[in-house]
Amino acid sequence: MIVALELEVPPSPEYIAIVRLVVSSLASARRNLADQRIDDLKLAVSEACTNAIEAHARAGHRRAVAVRVLEADERVEVEITDHGGGFDPDQLPLHPPVTDPSRLDFERGLGIPLIRTLVDLARFERLADGTRVRMIVFGGPAGDSGDETSEIIRAVLADEE
Numbered sequence: 001m002i003v004a005l006e007l008e009v010p011p012s013p014e015y016i017a018i019v020r021l022v023v024s025s026l027a028s029a030r031r032n033l034a035d036q037r038i039d040d041l042k043l044a045v046s047e048a049c050t051n052a053i054e055a056h057a058r059a060g061h062r063r064a065v066a067v068r069v070l071e072a073d074e075r076v077e078v079e080i081t082d083h084g085g086g087f088d089p090d091q092l093p094l095h096p097p098v099t100d101p102s103r104l105d106f107e108r109g110l111g112i113p114l115i116r117t118l119v120d121l122a123r124f125e126r127l128a129d130g131t132r133v134r135m136i137v138f139g140g141p142a143g144d145s146g147d148e149t150s151e152i153i154r155a156v157l158a159d160e161e
Contacts, residue, residue: 002071005068008067009065011062016049019046019067023045026076027137031076031139031140032140033076033137041137043118044122045078047112047114047115049065049067052080056082059083066079067080075136075138078135080132082130115135121136122136
């Protein structure tokens with residue numbers, strides 16, 4: 001695994017666009033990903049950054065939000081780490097299906113399900129003072145046309161156990 005980039009950004013909404021731009025530029029230049037996959041990654045990064053910034057605001061401090069982009073031959077990973085107190089994603093309330101009219105009653109709380117939908121793998125790790133969100137999108141280096149995503153997902157999950 002290679003760390004391609006590390007950033008620390010102030011916990012302020014105007015920095016989300018910068019993080020999106022950096023991540024998408026790196027992913028599009030170095031990965032064999034369709035434009036739609038890069039758009040998905042940008043949206044997932046936006047959601048994770050927004051959650052981190054809001055967590056910092058609730059905790060009442062101005063510590064930086066850490067962003068790391070890591071690469072392997074078959075994937076790109078983005079980690080967003082905050083220091084906003086942390087949460088347990090398994091304790092989040094379930095939302096009704098999108099076809100259920102009561103879904104309209106939920107104005108908030110859709111970011112984590114959206115992140116999970118947009119990337120190939122999403123992990124939420126509770127830290128002593130915050131949360132680390134790890135998002136993985138599979139796709140080989142630029143110029144590599146192979147797609148072995150399902151085999152790679154199984155291998156990554158096996159490595160994490």
